[in-house]
Amino acid sequence: xxxxxxxxxxxxxxxxxxxxxxxxxxxxxxxxxxxxxxxxxxxxxxxxxxxxxxxxxxxxxxxxxxxxxxxxxxxxxxxxxxxxxxxxxxxxxxxxxxxxxxxxxxxxxxxxxxxxxxxxxxxxxxxxxxxxxxxxxxxxxxxxxxxxxxxxxxxxxxxxxxxxxxxxxxxxxxxxxxxxxxxxxxxxxxxxxxxxxxxxxxxxxxxxxxxxxxxxxxxxxxxxxxxxxxxxxxxxxxxxxxxxxxxxxxxxxxxxxxxxxxxxxxxxxxxxxxxxxxxxxxxxxxxxxxxxxxxxxxxxxxxxxxxxxxxxxxxxxxxxxxxxxxxxxxxxxxxxxxxxxxxxxxxxxxxxxxxxxxxxxxxxxxxxxxxxxxxxxxxxxxxxxxxxxxxxxxxxxxxxxxxxxxxxxxxxxxxxxxxxxxxxxxxxxxxxxxxxxxxxxxxxxxxxxxxxxxxx
Numbered sequence: 049x050x051x052x053x054x055x056x057x058x059x060x061x062x063x064x065x066x067x068x069x070x071x072x073x074x075x076x077x078x079x080x081x082x083x084x085x086x087x088x089x090x091x092x093x094x095x096x097x098x099x100x101x102x103x104x105x106x107x108x109x110x111x112x113x114x115x116x117x118x119x120x121x122x123x124x125x126x127x128x129x130x131x132x133x134x135x136x137x138x139x140x141x142x143x144x145x146x147x148x149x150x151x152x153x154x155x156x157x158x159x160x161x162x163x164x165x166x167x168x169x170x171x172x173x174x175x176x177x178x179x180x181x182x183x184x185x186x187x188x189x190x191x192x193x194x195x196x197x198x199x200x201x202x203x204x205x206x207x208x209x210x211x212x213x214x215x216x217x218x219x220x221x222x223x224x225x226x227x228x229x230x231x232x233x234x235x236x237x238x239x240x241x242x243x244x245x246x247x248x249x250x251x252x253x254x255x256x257x258x259x260x261x262x263x264x265x266x267x268x269x270x271x272x273x274x275x276x277x278x279x280x281x282x283x284x285x286x287x288x289x290x291x292x293x294x295x296x297x298x299x300x301x302x303x304x305x306x307x308x309x310x311x312x313x314x315x316x317x318x319x320x321x322x323x324x325x326x327x328x329x330x331x332x333x334x335x336x337x338x339x340x341x342x343x344x345x346x347x348x349x350x351x352x353x354x355x356x357x358x359x360x361x362x363x364x365x366x367x368x369x370x371x372x373x374x375x376x377x378x379x380x381x382x383x384x385x386x387x388x389x390x391x392x393x394x395x396x397x398x399x400x401x402x403x404x405x406x407x408x409x410x411x412x413x414x415x416x417x418x419x420x421x422x423x424x425x426x427x428x429x430x431x432x433x434x435x436x437x438x439x440x441x442x443x444x445x446x447x448x449x450x451x452x453x454x455x456x457x458x459x460x461x462x463x464x465x466x467x468x469x470x471x472x473x474x475x476x477x478x479x480x481x482x483x484x485x486x487x488x489x490x491x492x493x494x495x496x497x498x499x500x501x502x503x504x
Contacts, residue, residue, distance in 0.1 A: 049061075049160065050063070050064050050094075051064060051090070051093070051094050051097075052093075052094065052097045052101055052160070053094065053097050053098040053101045053102055053157050054097075054101055054157060054158060054159065054160040054173055055157065055158075055159045055160060055167075056126065056127070056156055056157050056159075056170070057157075058102075058123050058126060058155065058157070059123060061094055061098065061116075062115070062116050062119070062123060063119075064090075064091070064094050065091055065094055065095055065116055065117065065216075066117065066118075066119045068087050068088075068090060068091035068094075069091060069117065069216065069219065069220065071083075071084075071087050072084045072087050072088055072091070072220055072232075073220060073223050073224060075087065076220070076224045076228050076229070076231075076232055077224075077228075079228075079231075079277075079292070079293065079294055081231055081232050081276075081277065081330065082329075082330045084232050085232055085330075088220075088232070091216065092213055092216065095116060095209070095212050095213065095216060096209040096212070096213060098113065098116060098157075098209075098212075099191075099205040099206075099208040099209040099212065100190060100191045100192050100202075100205045100209065101157045101158055101173060101189075101190055101191075101192075102155060102156065102157040102158075102189075103132075103145050103149070103155065103156050103157070103171070103189060104155070104205075104208065105191070105201050105204040105205050105208060106143060106145045106150065106189070106201060107145075107150060107153050107155070109208070110204060110207070110208060111208065111211065112208060112211050112212035112215050113212070114215070116212070117215065117216060117219060123155075125152070125153055125154050125155055126154065126155050126156075127149055127154035127155060127156040127170075130149075130154070131146060131169045131170065131185075132145065132146060132149050132154070132156040132169075132170050132171050133145060133146060133156075133170060133171035133172070133185040133187065133189065134146055134185055135184050135185040135186055135187070136185065136186050136187030136188075137186060139174065139181055139182075139186055139187045139188060140187070140195065140197045141187055141197065142197050142198065142201075143201070144171060144185065144187050144188075144189060145171070145189070156170065156171055157171070157189075158170075158171045158172050158173035158174060158178075158188055158189045158190055159171065159172055159173060159180050160172070160173040160178050160180065161178060161179040161180040162177060162178075162179065163179070164179060164180075165179040165180050165182055165183045166180070166183070167180040167183055169184075169185065170185075171185065171187075171188070171189045172185070172186070172187060172188040172189070173188050173189070173190045174187060174188010174189060174190045175188060175190060175192075175193075178190075191205040220232075230276075231276050231277070231294055238273075238275060238276065238332065238333065238334050238416060238417070238420075239275060239276055239277045239278075239279060239329055239330050239332075239333040239334065240264060240275040240277075240278055240279070240333075240334055240336075240412075240416050241278075241279035241280070241281065241325050241329045241333050241334065241335040241336070241361075242257060242261060242279070242280050242281070242303075242335075242336055242338070243281045243283065243318075243321045243322050243325050243335060243336070243337040243338070244257055244280070244281070244282050244283070244306060244337075244338045244339075245282075245283060245284070245318065245321075245338055245339035245340065245341065246282045246283065246284045246306060246307065246308055246309065246310075247284050247285075247308060247309070247310055247341070248308050248309060248310055249308065249340055250308040250338070250339075250340060251307075251308040252368075252402045252403075252405070253338050253339075253340060253366075253368055253402065253405055254306050254307070254308055254338075256338075256405040256406045256409060257303070257306075257336075257338050257409075258303050258304065258306065259406060260406070260409040260412055260413075261278075261299070261300070261303050262300060262303070263413065264412065264413060264416055265278075265296045265299070265300060267413065268416070269296060273416070273417045273419075274296075275296075275416065276294065277292060277293070277294050277330070278292065278293055278294070278295075278296065278299035279291070279292045279325065279328070279329050279333070280292075280299065280302055280303065281321050281322075281324050281325045281328075282306060282321070283317050283318060283320060283321030283324075284309070284310055284317070285310070285317050285344070286317065287317045287320045287321040287324065288321065288324055290324055290325065290328045292328070292329075317343075317344055317345050318337065318339050318341070318342075318343045318344070318345070319343050319345045319346065319348040319349065319351075319352055320345050320348065321337075322335070322337060322352055322363065322389075323348055323351065323352060323355065326352065326355040326356065326359055326361060326363075327355065329359070329361060331359045331360050331361065332359070332360050332361060332362075333359070333361040333362075334361070334362050334364075334412075334415055334416050335361055335362065335363045335364070335395075336363075336364050336366065336412055337363065337364070337365045337366065337386075338366050338368075339365070339366075339367055339368075340367065340368040340369065340402070341367075342382055342383065342385070342386075343385060343386075346385060349385060349388070349389065352389055353388075353389065353392045356389070356392055356393040357392065357393075361393060362393050362394045362395045362415070363389060363390060363393040363395045364390055364395035364396045364397070364398070364411065364412075364415070365386040365389070365390055365395070365396070365397045365398065366398050366400070366405060366408060366409065367383060367386060367397070367398070367399050367400075368399075368400055368401060368402045368404075368405055369399075369400075369401055369402065383397070383399055387427075387451075391425070391427050394422055394425060396411060396449055396451060396484070397451060398411070398451060398482060398483060398484045399482050399483045400481055400482030400483070400484070401482065404481045404482050407479070407481040408481045408482060408484055410479075410486065411449065411484070411486065414445075414447050421443065423437055423438075423439065423443070423446075424437040428502075430504075431503065431504060432501070432502065432503045432504075433501075433502055434499050434500070434501045434502075435499060435500045435501075435502070436497060436498065436499045437497075437498050437499070437500075438496070438497050438498070439494045439495060439496065439498060440494075440495055441494070441495050443494060444491070445488075446476075446488070446489040446494055447486065447487065447488055447489070448476075448485075448486075448487040448489070448500070449484060449485070449486055449487075450484075450485040450487070450500070450502065451483050451484050451485075452483060452502070452504050453483055453504070454504060455468075455502055455503060455504040456468050456469075456502075456503050456504075457485075457500055457501060457502045457503070458500070458501045459475055459476075459487065459498070459499075459500050460498065460499050460500075460501070461475060461494075461496055461498050462496040462497060462498075466478075468485065475487075475489060475490065476488050476489040476490050
């Protein structure tokens with residue numbers, strides 16, 4: 049009842065709101081924005097339910113009840129030890145609140161019974177799932193749904209709930225400041241997370257990742273695409289810790305500390321590091337994994353797929369060839385596992401030589417944007433297949449990624465074609481690195497039905 053202000057649980061419900069708001073402010077101060085967002089959702093639900101489940105608007109009030117945000121103020125005139133509602137046989141009466149309750153401005157809320165129909169001689173919540181609605185006084189005062197018998201009260205409750213929500217958000221904003229308030233999750237920008245192998249042969253890869261991260265920070269600073277948070281998860285054996293910050297310069301400092309050490313002839317704890325990133329980063333994050341080894345902890349593959357689907361985060365893998373280490377001791381995992389994981393999340397699995405890695409990381413600059421739209425993603429094992437897709441004028445900066453080995457392709461718009469051998473053709477520019485073909489379309493060649501024919 050306190051979470052929904054049912055059954056006259058006013059003091060307990062107010063306690064959930066005030067404690068929740070305090071927790072939100074504390075988490076914002078600690079930059080725990082994900083926890084702040086989740087608590088905000090619960091608190092907003094509770095404060096909005098007050099106006100739907102109580103008789104606040106039936107009493108004639110139109111503005112929010114400020115005492116719900118003020119633990120120092122009393123909750124007065126509660127309808128204690130008194131009947132509150134008249135009986136409603138058809139359970140659809142316009143206003144069941146007793147005249148003396150309305151006259152004395154006494155506050156009550158409906159009782160809700162999912163497993164039992166027992167209640168005091170009080171108002172019910174109402175609805176098919178409320179068993180108390182069949183117990184005298186029958187009916188219900190909930191304004192969750194707009195019906196012909198309650199539309200005026202429903203509309204009034206909606207308006208009061210909206211005003212109360214804005215009041216609560218403004219209270220948090222004033223305490224936290226504009227920047228941190230936006231970082232709690234209203235900002236459009238994405239979160240960028242790096243998961244980096246730090247075993248001995250990774251020194252060149254770490255340097256490339258460092259260069260890319262610096263480039264992202266410097267090129268996006270002050271724009272709408274500036275990441276709202278940076279996360280770094282190094283993994284070796286063991287893996288971690290997770291480092292997260294909204295301060296770009298602080299993340300630069302953490303990246304500068306990365307060093308390659310240890311390792312040997314066995315693959316690394318790649319999926320353990322990725323699991324830590326997926327559980328700690330906010331939903332819809334962009335996660336980039338750098339490694340030169342197949343996964344030692346491949347038993348986590350199904351868990352990783354489940355986490356990617358639940359968090360809707362996009363994971364891309366950059367795997368380089370480790371010439372100094374032979375990876376023949378573990379046959380149960382391969383680069384194909386990284387391809388499976390990337391496809392499940394909407395990301396890419398890119399395999400390059402170590403000198404090529406800086407060229408492949410342009411994909412990070414492409415995809416770490418707040419306005420990214422995936423028009424088409426397909427995978428096939430066929431020797432030849434044609435993939436159609438439609439582009440329109442609303443899309444900008446169209447980029448096509450094709451990954452695979454020993455492949456050729458022809459790209460066709462409604463009138464013109466370009467093959468993989470034309471680095472600068474009629475439709476766009478093609479850049480090849482490792483197993484990746486990156487095609488940037490010209491701005492004036494986008495609108496209409498396209499197709500890619502691929503042979504592999």
